[in-house]
Structure formats: structure tokens, C-alpha cells
Amino acid sequence: MISVDEALKIVLDSVRPLESEAVGLRDCYGRVLSEDVYSECDIPASDYSAMDGYALRYSDTKGASSSSPVHLKVIGEIRAGGEFDGRLVDGQAVKIMTGAPIPDGADAVIMVEYTRAEGDRVAILQEVGYGENIRRAGEDVKKGSLVIKRGTRLGPAHAGMLSAVGRPRVNVTRRPRVAIIITGDEVIGPDEELKKGKVRNANIYSLSGQVMSAGAIPVDMGIARDDLDDLKTKIKEALAHDVIITSGGVSMGEYDLVRDVLGEFGFQQLFWKVAMRPGKPNLFGIVDNKPVFGLPGNPVSCMIGFEVFVRPAILRMLGQETNDVMEVDAYLEEDIKKKKGLRFFIRAQTRWVDGRYVTRTTGPQGSGILSSMALANSLMILPEGEEFIRKGTTVRVRLL
């Protein structure tokens, strides 16, 4: 039995980023950038007005006030998206709208509130300083500068940024296709009648959701019965994908066939039992250079096994550099007993109250008790060395 940390290291050492593909901006959300993006232009592209008002030469406004206005000749008008031909000289102004480019010769903009239009002239009622109300070319982004780093998971602001710098398509890592095989004679679908000893298939729905939330594509291979041939067929099909997950069939029972069948495909087992609860039986190894995760069949153990081992593997396959797992410390609101030597993952409700996180369990923590997971917004991570953790202790919590 190896530790969680050793096991995770083995998993991460076994996978590497997939190849790239180009996507348009409408399809970039949630994808991981596989190139450094440099700006192909200054942003803004040219100096522009931050206000509605008049572009002018600041030296012309010296001494201007509402009691003693300066009068300038209005030689034109320019709106956002418009252009002004010609050059402004002393004694002249150009009416200008927010976002419009600054005309040649002008070195300041006065807000419309501090002016009075008088036919083809404008009265300036206040002084302005050099450069006032002008946004400079390249103020946000300089041409050639690095704007988004490789390994970034792209969100709304990145999509906007990519458009702004002139990149209608970008290179992202291909999303791993994750084949999911649920095993067990006892498993039935959610629409089937629940007879004694049967259990409805929760894991395909929880795992599919987890796979998608990690940025990968779930592929449902169906339920494999506890039968060599059925499992063999399904695993053979699954090996066409990038990652293989099985659920169930990895403990020590005589009908736990997953390891036997994997062996026929040249499975290189890297670990089987991990010092954790829930989810001690967590099989991991390689077939055809592809990672194979044999997760437990218990719904909670299965979800935890995914969070601890599969999600980090998928993120590495996506080349994601920034970790989207957020771990914080929290005040424990109750006593917890655990088994020494195992790392415990406790389903928890964690809230920010009076300047700190407080956390408590979501009720009974049995590995079959899915309601504990459905109510959780976080996992307490309780270290191997502890046996009894008192209320009031500071514990580590992973926010989900």
C-alpha cells in the first residue's frame, strides 16, 4: 500500500500533454492554451479620446475660465470609428466623441461640460493640462508583448483579449477522450426497477460530470457484466481512447475481474492500494502508453478517486499550468476520529464566516453514502499521522 503523495507522483509521471488543435474564439472557453500569445498590435491602436468634448492644443486654454473664456474655431468633428483629415493648429478645436482618434496637432481634450458651443466657435471655460483625457496607443498592450501564457485555461476575459489582439483562432490542447466502463452484475440503469441486491448506476453520471468539469470528453462504454468476455470486449474498445476509467471490480473478490482482463492487454500495474479513505482500492497502470484508472465501485470512493488521481492527470494531459484546485485552511466545527496511517477525505460544507473559513462534515461518511457528496462543497484533507482531530483544530480543505 503506497501513500497518496507517492501514488499521485506515479500518475503524473505517467502522462504528458496531448497535441494541439486550433479553435475559433467561440469555442475557446474552458480550453487550455498551448501557445504563448503575443499581441500583433498596440491596444489601443492609436491615441483616442476618453471623453466627449473638444480636441485642442492645451497651451490655447491658458487662463481660460467661465468668466473669461477662450474662444477657438471649430474646424471639424470626429466620432468613434471616424477619421479626421488635416491638422489642427493654434486657435483651433475639433469636436470629438469618446473613443474617437485624436486629430493630428491636438495634445489635449476638454470635456464638453467645460465648454459652450457658439456657432462655428467654442468657448473654453477651464484650463486643461497636456495630454488630458487622451488615452495613448499601446497603453493597455504593446505590440509584440506576451498577453496570455501557454497553459492558461481560457475564460471570458481571455476570449475578449484574444479578439482585441487580433487572434480569431488560437492553439489549444486537444481534450482527452476518457472511456468509462462501469462493472458489476448488480448495476442497473436509473429507469430500471430496483430489485433486491441491485443498485442503480450512479457512477456513470458522476464520473461523466467530473470528466467534463476537468475539460475532457467522457465516453460511456456501458456496463460490463462480471464476465471475462464482456469485460474484454469493453476494455478493447476503451483502448481506442486517451484515458480508461473502470469503476468497481478492483477489490479482492473472486469476481473482481478487472485486473485479470487488463493483464491480457499487457497492463503494467503501477499501484493498486493507496493509504486513503474512502477509496483504498485504486488501481492504476498503463496499457499501450495509456493511463488506466481502476476506481472503486462505491459511489463516493469513485468520486474521490477521480478527484485525487484522475483530475490531476487530465489537467496535465491538457497542459494546464495554473492549478484550478484551491486549498485553504479552515476551523473544524466538530471532533473527528480517523484511522491512523490513512489520509482521509471528508465530505464537508465550508463557509466564510467572520473572517475565516469554518468547516463541518456533511453527515455520515460511508463510502456508499452519495448524499454526503451531493451536499459537499469541499473536502477536508486529514493527514495520515492523525488519529483524533479535535473541534477547533485548523484543517486543510479543498474547495470543490
Next chain:
Amino acid sequence: MISVDEALKIVLDSVRPLESEAVGLRDCYGRVLSEDVYSECDIPASDYSAMDGYALRYSDTKGASSSSPVHLKVIGEIRAGGEFDGRLVDGQAVKIMTGAPIPDGADAVIMVEYTRAEGDRVAILQEVGYGENIRRAGEDVKKGSLVIKRGTRLGPAHAGMLSAVGRPRVNVTRRPRVAIIITGDEVIGPDEELKKGKVRNANIYSLSGQVMSAGAIPVDMGIARDDLDDLKTKIKEALAHDVIITSGGVSMGEYDLVRDVLGEFGFQQLFWKVAMRPGKPNLFGIVDNKPVFGLPGNPVSCMIGFEVFVRPAILRMLGQETNDVMEVDAYLEEDIKKKKGLRFFIRAQTRWVDGRYVTRTTGPQGSGILSSMALANSLMILPEGEEFIRKGTTVRVRLL
């Protein structure tokens, strides 16, 4: 000019949850449940074994040890998903696999590790207690109990739970369709040549991503030129949807036509300017009972306006009860000057360091500076009353 809090109240009072629709479990992720879900069965459905071993009567194991084993007759075998006809009596055992239903008459399971198979008999090497290694029917969920509340945003664990309780379809709130109109003669697409005074359309991509992340459907109405007829046509089309967002055209310039055109459709304006930065011009009102948000054209102001007003409106339209906005307190790592009377939303990088959140700005905070947003994982929310906030102050932060 009204306060952020007053404006938000007006927005929330103007919208209500949309109607329901039924979806299958494969399509339920990220949707908001519009019914209380009660379990249609006990989970587990019947008592079952938590271990591989032998089902027996606990009283038969009294005094058993490895030096003085008790011998029981093995009268059958039962695996997960299997059945056992008949009833076990004193002196008998049934071989049992994890997940298999407990045979009638048995009241405990002994782990296989504490037994030794001897032909048609089994040697019991240890005592077991009453009920040991048996999971009880209804231990996780009792038939008829409330398992997921209306208003819950469904994630992987909920999907698993819905399957487990026999709900292959559930009722969720219909997702709002959000029409987005970008306005301005200066706006061009990401693949167009960037001439002086032009700006590439960042807002359609950032807004579309924000709309999706809130759980709604963005509908791109294209770019409306600063022209009455063009804008009128686009707004008319937009009114076929549930929410209308415009970006740009809401400040005081002569070519800011949005309010004029909305007026022709019976627009009831509820606010226009909000005491905040960035994003003071934030128009809001109602046309045909539909919320219309006139967001600023500056890329950052536009994104902030969405976060502050549109996202909460969408969540209410979805009937989401649990707020997915997480606000915490953080140690401010730098001095910040702000304008008194306005609530500031500062783009920030916030990290958990040594038991607390620390936060700093993502660089220059101009409303056109999209890079400040692309680098942010959070927003500092600085209150109206403050003018200068010193390094070391505790400030409120919204994690994005």
C-alpha cells in the same frame, strides 16, 4: 446617480424565474433544479455486504479464534447482483461478495481474511459482532426523503444521486436566452485590419463567455452601427429573447443612440448611472417585461457591469437558491487611492498564503485595460465611503 446596492435591488425586483423543462441526466450538469426531488426508494435497496467473506449468524462465532476455529457448513454462494434462495440457520454460512444482498437468516458478515475454506465447510478464525460488515437498506437515503432541493445548481454528485434514486429525467429551469448587441462605428471583428481609431470587438467574446458561465445562452445579434435604423432593427430582433444586453452607446455623446432607440419600444428606464467605477454608465430598464442592460462599451466596464448586475439577474431567472458568488476577506498588499462616493471594483490576484488570503491589483486599472481583467482571479470591492486604503487593511474580495 444611485448606489450599487439600490441598483441591484431594482434589477432583482424586475426579474423572476423562467418556466421549467425536463432534461435527461446526461444534460443536467450546470442546470438549476426546479423541483424538490424525493427518493422513490431506499438506498441501498436492501441490506448488503460491505466485504468479501461469509454471511453467518454472529452467535455462531462466539469463542472462535485461529487456535480454536468454529466450523460452519457453506450452503451457497452469492455475488453482487446475485440472489440466494433459502434461509440460513445456525451452523451455516453463505459465501458472499462485496455488494451482494444479505441472505435471509444471516445477521453478520465475516471478512474472508479471518476465515479458511475447507471443502464444503469454512473455518471461522475470529468472533464477529451483530450486524458487522452489513450495510442496511435505506442507510444512505430513506424512501420518500428529500434528496436534492429546488434551486440547486446540479453537479456531478447530484447527477449520480438522481440516478441512484431512480430519476432518469428531472425538471430544471429553462436557460434564459440572452441577446447581445455590440454598438459602435469603431468596432471591427478580430480578423479585420486594425486601422487608426478602430477597436476590435472584445465584448462579444467576453460577454458570451460570461453568459454561458452563468448558465444562460448567448445570442450574438452582431454589431449595430451608430445609425438609428440599424440599431432599431437589431433591438427589435433582440426582443424575441429573454434578456437584452447592449454594449456601448450609453454615455452622454450625441451618437449614443441606445436610449433614444429603446424609447421607441416603450423602454421603462429604471436607472442609468450608478455610483461605481469602472462602469458608471450602466443603463437598466424594462421593455415588454424583459430586462434590458445597457452596459458600457469599455471592455473592463462591460465585464464588471455584467458581474455586478447581469449575473445576479440570470441566477434569479434560473431560480438558483444557492449563491455561487464567493466573497471573502483578504489582506491588502498595497496602498489604493479611490474616489469617495463610488464603489470600486478592482481587478485583483488573490492567493491563500500562510493561513489567509492576500490580494493585490493586476496592474493599471483603466476601464479600457482588458489585460487587468485577463490576469484577475478576483475583484476587490472597495466601499463608497473610503478614499485611501492602506496596505495591510482587510478588504472584501469576490473570487471569480
